Amino acid sequence: MYTEDMKTLQAVIDGLVAHVALLDETGVIQLVNRAWCRFADDNGSRLSDYGVGSNYLHLLSGAAQNALAASKADPDAGFAIAARDGIYAVIQQDTERFQLTYPCHAPHEQRWFLLTVSRFDLHEHSYIMVTHENVTTLKQSEQVIREALVGTVSALSDMSEIRDPYTAGHQQNVAALAREIGHSMGLDHNELEGLVLAASIHDIGKIAVPAEILTRPGRLGELELRMIQRHSQLGFDIIASIPFPWPLAEIIQQHHERLDGSGYPRGLSGDQIRIEAQIIAVADVLDAMISHRPYRPGLGAGAAFAELQAGRGRSYNTAIVDICSTDTFQAHLTTIYPRLFSAG
Ligand SMILES: [Fe+2]
Incomplete structure (x- = not known):
């Protein structure tokens, strides 16, 4: 049953344009969609298996620490911490949904993403859905x-x-x-x-x-x-x-x-x-x-x-x-x- 669910969920999220990861209730990434993998490839991500099997909360804490090590005032650290805390709040059921707009620095352009975190239950399992949507055009207008x-x-x-x-x-x-x-x-x-x-x-x-x-x-x-x-x-x-x-x-x-x-x-x-x-x-x-x-x-x-x-x-x-x-x-x-x- 569980494996069947995973197959269905994979098919559903693969159809989405946003970059999507499904986490379990401890924050471990269970599934990512095609858009997520494509984005990781295009941006030289060094995550093995695109992060599947890693704890997303720990990845974000690590990203914040790296940003702070590079520069004490790096605003990326603040965004990584806010994202981690938002995901944690959804996991803890302190809130149903969390959203955060954040800048994503690429070498040649300034991009903006909207992070949305929500939770759903399927066949006795709870999932945390994390989506990153590119909202650069909206932000620019x-x-x-x-x-x-x-x-x-x-x-x-x-x-x-x-x-x-x-x-x-x-x-x-x-x-x-x-x-x-x-x-x-x-x-x-x-x-x-x-x-x-x-x-x-x-x-x-x-x-x-x-x-x-x-x-x-x-x-x-x-x-x-x-x-x-x-x-x-x-x-x-x-x-x-x-x-x-x-x-x-x-x-x-x-x-x-x-x-x-x-x-x-x-x-x-x-x-x-x-x-x-x-x-x-x-x-x-x-x-x-x-x-x-x-x-x-x-x-x-x-x-x-x-x-x-x-x-x-x-x-x-x-x-x-x-x-x-x-x-x-x-x-x-x-x-x-x-x-x-x-x-x-
Ligand atoms: Fe006046």
């Missing part, structure tokens, strides 16, 4: 779309620079401050990218506000204030129709919301406000107070930090304000505002 969208943000940012150099400089500073805060808060690479892009166009809605109002010194009237305050909703309206892979429109819309619900446009409070918007809110206040404005000189870093402390936990997220008070962050300020902090 994703990359092209991503670059086009990043280019769109950069074009929008250039557009605001042409109209209003002050706002453009402000957005760049806020993006640099937000990156530092986001990094310290442990945002992942993708979230950090979205945060920085949103920060770099967070005031895009100001293109709809007359320049005289934006740069006018002195107190603004009620109507003028309302015109300026519309910019976060207008920013949302401008960006919302572009299908960014990050929630840029929402982040921009929420950058003047305050923790206690006193902000605008929607009066959101607490967790209703996206963390990226909470970060930009703090970075925005810092830069607005530190930098010179067309109608007044900068108020200085001391005044900016006093404002953050005064609003800590009320207007501004406590953790974010605390990050801004660290020595690391303070040291970073000198690189964002070199002129302000240079001696003399």
Whole structure:
């Protein structure tokens, strides 16, 4: 019965385009398909019997160790360990399915594969199915779309620079401050990218506000204030129709919301406000107070930090304000505002 199963399974997996290995419940490779063997041949694999009879978990641990021996920072080691742990989790039935997209370095091209691990039972035997699919084309088109969208943000940012150099400089500073805060808060690479892009166009809605109002010194009237305050909703309206892979429109819309619900446009409070918007809110206040404005000189870093402390936990997220008070962050300020902090 068991041997019969193996024959059937071999025929089934041989018909698949993906590279497939079937493991037993201890991780030992029982069967591999034709695509697996062809790939091994094409890439000069030195595994005997294409790995059949070897424990896949051990092979991956070995691959991670080899990668680390070649270079301490080799990202391949991380992928090998993640793959091993994912397969183990499926074996242990901690999860039904595990997936991981990973780069596969070939001498002449960068390829990407999608690893999928799942489990099935057949005639009292459990098998772990490991498939590797080549998703390079998909990954490349994703990359092209991503670059086009990043280019769109950069074009929008250039557009605001042409109209209003002050706002453009402000957005760049806020993006640099937000990156530092986001990094310290442990945002992942993708979230950090979205945060920085949103920060770099967070005031895009100001293109709809007359320049005289934006740069006018002195107190603004009620109507003028309302015109300026519309910019976060207008920013949302401008960006919302572009299908960014990050929630840029929402982040921009929420950058003047305050923790206690006193902000605008929607009066959101607490967790209703996206963390990226909470970060930009703090970075925005810092830069607005530190930098010179067309109608007044900068108020200085001391005044900016006093404002953050005064609003800590009320207007501004406590953790974010605390990050801004660290020595690391303070040291970073000198690189964002070199002129302000240079001696003399
Ligand atoms: Fe703003």
